[in-house]
Structure formats: C-alpha cells, structure tokens
Amino acid sequence: MLRRACLIVALLLVACNIEPRHATGPKVQVAHVFVTPGTVTINPLATQQFAAYGRTNTGDSVPVSVQWSTSAGTITQRALFTADSSENDVTVTASMTEQIASSAASALLTGSAIVHKHALIAIVLTPAAVTLAAGGKQQFTTKGIRNNGDTMQVSVTYAATGGSIATGGLYTAATTAGGFRIIATQAKGLADTSIVTITAPPPPPPPPPPPPPPPPPPGSPGQVTDLAVASVTNTSATLSFTEVNDGIGAPASYDIRYAPGTINWGSASSVTQGTCTIPVAGTTIGARRQCTALGLTQATAYQFQLVAFRGTINVNAVFGPLSNVANGTTTGSLPPPPPPPGSNEPPGFTPVTDRPFDALTELGWGAGAALSLFVDLNGPKSPPSVGQVTYLAGFGGGSAPANTWLDGVNSRGYTQVYVSMWLKLSSNWQGHSSGVNKIGFVWVHGDPVVYFSAQGSGSSPLDPEVRLQNTPAGARNLTPNLANLEFTRGQWHHWEAVLVDNTGDLANGEAHWWIDGVKVGEYRDVQYSSSSQSKFWGDELSWNPIWGGVGDAVGQTQYMWMDHFYVSGR
Numbered sequence: 001m002l003r004r005a006c007l008i009v010a011l012l013l014v015a016c017n018i019e020p021r022h023a024t025g026p027k028v029q030v031a032h033v034f035v036t037p038g039t040v041t042i043n044p045l046a047t048q049q050f051a052a053y054g055r056t057n058t059g060d061s062v063p064v065s066v067q068w069s070t071s072a073g074t075i076t077q078r079a080l081f082t083a084d085s086s087e088n089d090v091t092v093t094a095s096m097t098e099q100i101a102s103s104a105a106s107a108l109l110t111g112s113a114i115v116h117k118h119a120l121i122a123i124v125l126t127p128a129a130v131t132l133a134a135g136g137k138q139q140f141t142t143k144g145i146r147n148n149g150d151t152m153q154v155s156v157t158y159a160a161t162g163g164s165i166a167t168g169g170l171y172t173a174a175t176t177a178g179g180f181r182i183i184a185t186q187a188k189g190l191a192d193t194s195i196v197t198i199t200a201p202p203p204p205p206p207p208p209p210p211p212p213p214p215p216p217p218p219g220s221p222g223q224v225t226d227l228a229v230a231s232v233t234n235t236s237a238t239l240s241f242t243e244v245n246d247g248i249g250a251p252a253s254y255d256i257r258y259a260p261g262t263i264n265w266g267s268a269s270s271v272t273q274g275t276c277t278i279p280v281a282g283t284t285i286g287a288r289r290q291c292t293a294l295g296l297t298q299a300t301a302y303q304f305q306l307v308a309f310r311g312t313i314n315v316n317a318v319f320g321p322l323s324n325v326a327n328g329t330t331t332g333s334l335p336p337p338p339p340p341p342g343s344n345e346p347p348g349f350t351p352v353t354d355r356p357f358d359a360l361t362e363l364g365w366g367a368g369a370a371l372s373l374f375v376d377l378n379g380p381k382s383p384p385s386v387g388q389v390t391y392l393a394g395f396g397g398g399s400a401p402a403n404t405w406l407d408g409v410n411s412r413g414y415t416q417v418y419v420s421m422w423l424k425l426s427s428n429w430q431g432h433s434s435g436v437n438k439i440g441f442v443w444v445h446g447d448p449v450v451y452f453s454a455q456g457s458g459s460s461p462l463d464p465e466v467r468l469q470n471t472p473a474g475a476r477n478l479t480p481n482l483a484n485l486e487f488t489r490g491q492w493h494h495w496e497a498v499l500v501d502n503t504g505d506l507a508n509g510e511a512h513w514w515i516d517g518v519k520v521g522e523y524r525d526v527q528y529s530s531s532s533q534s535k536f537w538g539d540e541l542s543w544n545p546i547w548g549g550v551g552d553a554v555g556q557t558q559y560m561w562m563d564h565f566y567v568s569g570r
Contacts, residue, residue, distance in 0.1 A: 352409050483518055
C-alpha cells in the first residue's frame with residue numbers, strides 16, 4: 001500500500017512539473033512536507049485536486065505518505081477537496097503518516113494550502129425599471145455577482161412600496177398611479193431596487209350612440225314565370241327568361257337545372273357546361289336574358305327549371321320560388337343501342353341480389369344520403385331509373401360522395417362469387433391524379449379485399465382493373481392481360497367478374513373479368529385469404545366509388561351511374 005501511495009505522489013509531482021531529486025545516501029531524511037497548489041481560489045461547493053511531497057535536508061524532493069484533513073469542506077485520501085457552501089477561507093493539511101530516518105522522528109511533519117472562496121459581492125434585480133397599468137403584472141428576477149464576475153442564483157426576500165409582490169417575484173401593480181419601488185434583499189444584507197411607474201387608467205369611453213332602427217327585413221328573391229326554350233341543337237338548348245329582383249334591390253343570380261323526361265328539382269342536375277352554368281349572375285332587373293346549356297344528348301326530350309337566389313350557394317344563399325318548367329327536345333337521332341351483352345355467369349351459381357335502382361334503398365341494400373336516382377331512357381338493363389353518384393366541382397380526393405351496400409352475404413358460405421354491373425361515367429369525367437377511380441368492393445374475412453377501378457388520370461384513357469388489398473401477400477394490381485379495352489367516358493359498359501377464393505395458404509385463387517362480354521383479364525395465382533381466415537365471400541358488397549387517393553380536386557361537376565348490381569355465388 002505504501003509503495004502504491006508513493007507511486008501516486010510521484011505521478012502527481014510530475015503533473016505539477018516538480019522534478020523530484022533523490023538522496024544518494026542509504027537513508028532519506030524528510031525535513032519538510034509541502035502541499036501543491038499552495039494557494040487556490042474556487043467557488044463554494046467546487047472541487048480541487050491537491051498533492052503532497054517531501055523535501056530532505058539536502059533539498060531533494062521525495063514522495064511521502066500523508067493523511068489529509070481540512071478545516072472545512074471535505075477531502076478524500078486521494079486529495080480531492082470539495083468546498084463547503086460558505087465563503088470562508090479553508091486550510092487543507094497533509095500530515096506524514098511515518099518518519100523516514102529523520103533526526104526528529106518524534107515530530108509530526110505537516111504541510112498545508114490555503115483555499116480562498118469567490119465571494120458574493122452584489123445582487124442585480126431585473127428589470128431595473130418598468131411602467132405598468134393599474135393592476136398590471138410583472139415578473140421580477142434576481143441574480144448574484146461574485147468577485148470574479150460570475151453570476152449565481154441567490155435567494156432573496158422581495159418587498160414593494162406599492163402594490164404587492166409574491167415570494168417568487170411576481171408583482172401586481174396597485175390601482176393608484178404613481179412611482180413605487182421593488183426591493184430584493186439577500187441574507188448577507190446585499191440588496192437592489194427597481195423602479196415601478198403605475199399609469200392612471202384611461203377615462204372610460206363615452207357611451208355609444210343609440211343604435212339606428214333596424215332595417216326592414218329583406219324580401220325573398222323573385223320568381224321567374226316565363227322560362228322558355230328559345231332554340232335547340234343536337235347537344236344544346238338556349239333558354240330565355242326575364243330577370244327578377246334578389247329581394248334586396250339587386251339583380252338575382254340563378255341556379256338552372258335540367259333532366260331528361262320529367263324534371264324533379266331535388267334530383268335534377270345543375271347545368272355545368274355553357275353560359276347557363278351555375279351560378280348565372282344577374283345583370284338588369286326586368287331585362288330579357290338568354291343562356292345556353294351544353295353537353296346534352298341528341299334526340300332527347302328535356303325539361304328545364306330555375307330558381308333565383310342571392311348570396312353564395314352552399315354558404316349563405318337565399319332562394320326564391322321555383323320557376324315554371326320549360327320543355328325542349330334536342331335535334332338529331334339516337335344511335336341504335338348496342339345489343340345487351342351476354343352473361344358470363346358460370347353455371348350452377350345461385351343468385352344472391354339484383355339491385356335495379358328503382359328506389360334508394362331496396363332488397364336489403366343501405367344507401368348514403370347523397371345517393372340519388374336518375375332518369376335515363378337509354379339505361380342498358382332496365383330504364384328509366386338508374387343510380388347516380390354526383391361529384392360536385394371542388395370535391396377532394398380520398399373519399400366517395402355517396403355509396404350503397406349489402407351486408408351478410410358471407411353467411412351463404414360461397415367461396416366463388418359472380419359480380420355483374422352496368423356502369424357509365426359522364427363524358428367530362430376527370431380521372432384522379434393518382435389514376436385510381438374506384439367503383440365497387442367485395443369483402444372477405446371481414447376486409448374490403450377486392451375492388452374494381454377504371455384506371456386513368458385527367459382525360460387519359462381508362463383501363464378496367466381488378467385490384468387487391470388486405471391479403472396475406474399485401475396489395476396487388478391485376479391489370480388486363482388478355483385484351484386492351486378502354487372504359488369509354490359517356491358510354492354504358494357491362495362489367496362482370498368471377499372471383500374464386502384460394503384454398504388453405506396456397507396462391508391458387510382466381511380472378512376473371514369481362515367488359516361488354518370481352519374477357520380482358522384472368523389470374524389463377526391469387527391468395528385472397530390465409531388458412532386461418534374465412535373463405536366466404538360477401539361480408540359486404542358495395543358500390544362505393546372512392547375518387548382516387550389523397551389530394552387533387554374535381555374541376556367541374558361529374559357523375560357515375562349504375563344500372564343493376566347483380567351477384568350470385570357457389
């Protein structure tokens with residue numbers, strides 16, 4: 001142990017640049033003990049490393065074994081000193097634990113060092129001056145300054161000559177204007193002062209003048225009673241009417257709607273092409289006005305109706321009564337409808353549902369509030385009533401504006417399912433920027449696994465795809481691999497599909513689909529379900545036409561129509 005202590009002291013001597021000198025005689029006589037550093041200044045509670053060495057009568061520096069002590073604070077036997085919290089000076093002492101061949105062996109040799117503390121000499125109160133309104137608040141803080149320029153936290157007692165100040169320094173101004181002082185006092189008697197100026201509250205404002213009498217309530221916009229079809233072409237109709245008052249003295253605006261056959265205002269479409277496009281701005285009350293509705297079907301009888309309004313539709317519009325109904329038939333002749341395509345339903349399948357869209361809810365199907373019925377005399381399966389989903393201008397991607405569904409078909413236990421539907425997209429259909437234009441979903445094992453999509457963005461061609469999600473293998477896009485057939489805008493198409501669930505965990509499921517009787521896709525390597533999942537189709541069947549992924553917006557109002565959603569299974 002002595003040898004190790006001596007080695008440590010020797011190392012410390014080297015660190016302090018003290019070169020030991022060794023006596024040449026057989027015995028070393030230590031005459032003095034020295035502590036290094038001999039004088040040091042540190043902060044209260046700080047630490048300082050000390051070392052000790054001996055000096056012989058001949059002037060040589062030699063290592064010595066010492067016992068350390070201190071007048072305050074603590075010191076380890078490895079000479080690491082920790083100061084106390086006071087500002088008092090401290091003496092650190094090293095006492096030799098043995099005498100080495102000394103002529104005064106009975107005398108205990110010691111060495112010492114003096115530790116000075118940085119002292120707190122001032123405190124500073126912040127802010128030094130502040131102006132507050134009566135009753136206002138201000139947070140004051142205080143810091144201490146040591147004689148070496150360091151700052152430190154201090155504990156002070158606050159006092160105020162006006163108003164009140166909390167223990168933590170939050171001051172609340174008095175309600176009387178004037179000059180006041182905030183005093184912070186530290187335990188040693190150090191103090192600082194801030195000046196507070198409290199301003200008088202402003203005089204109360206004069207009472208407001210009495211309000212003017214309320215204006216008379218606005219009237220209702222006027223009613224157009226002379227709406228007429230002035231002229232037609234094979235795809236347009238020009239309307240005329242006399243402009244009316246909006247109820248507050250200005251020309252009204254107009255929402256003009258149309259429908260083939262008999263118009264029903266609630267389900268009729270607003271004009272979205274031509275100068276009759278909603279909203280039609282008024283010009284002069286009493287003036288004869290004309291506008292043109294474009295995008296009509298040739299050789300078709302239409303009815304038109306309008307309503308006058310003021311304000312902004314879907315925000316604060318106020319409507320007048322509906323106008324009279326005007327009739328007009330576009331010129332030209334309809335092309336003969338294509339023969340209805342044959343069915344690719346496999347033999348032995350049992351019908352599950354056949355929704356004709358004669359009513360919003362029928363045959364157990366639920367429907368969202370925005371689903372509507374539309375009169376289409378050219379419906380391919382059972383005119384005139386078909387289902388309609390409307391995408392208003394500005395509609396954002398990532399959801400469907402309306403949907404309809406049937407739950408619980410999986411209770412039939414069918415592992416094979418046939419789906420048939422007649423679909424039409426409006427001629428101005430804008431494909432989502434992602435290219436995804438979803439149509440319907442078929443669920444299995446509690447998840448929407450299969451959906452049908454007319455893939456294409458903007459006005460680019462649309463490809464009929466079957467797409468998979470929520471499968472053990474993850475998402476997968478089944479693109480047409482037998483025929484390249486475009487899903488044409490403004491034209492009815494018959495979409496059929498046969499889905500066969502896989503067995504166990506094998507990828508031996510099947511997907512087949514046809515457009516207008518032409519088979520465009522066939523896959524026999526699909527894994528829809530794992531061995532631990534249900535294999536029965538039809539937890540839910542739905543027409544849920546989600547437009548794209550996220551982002552993008554519909555530029556002008558567009559539509560999707562469906563005539564019959566038929567499903568069978570085995």
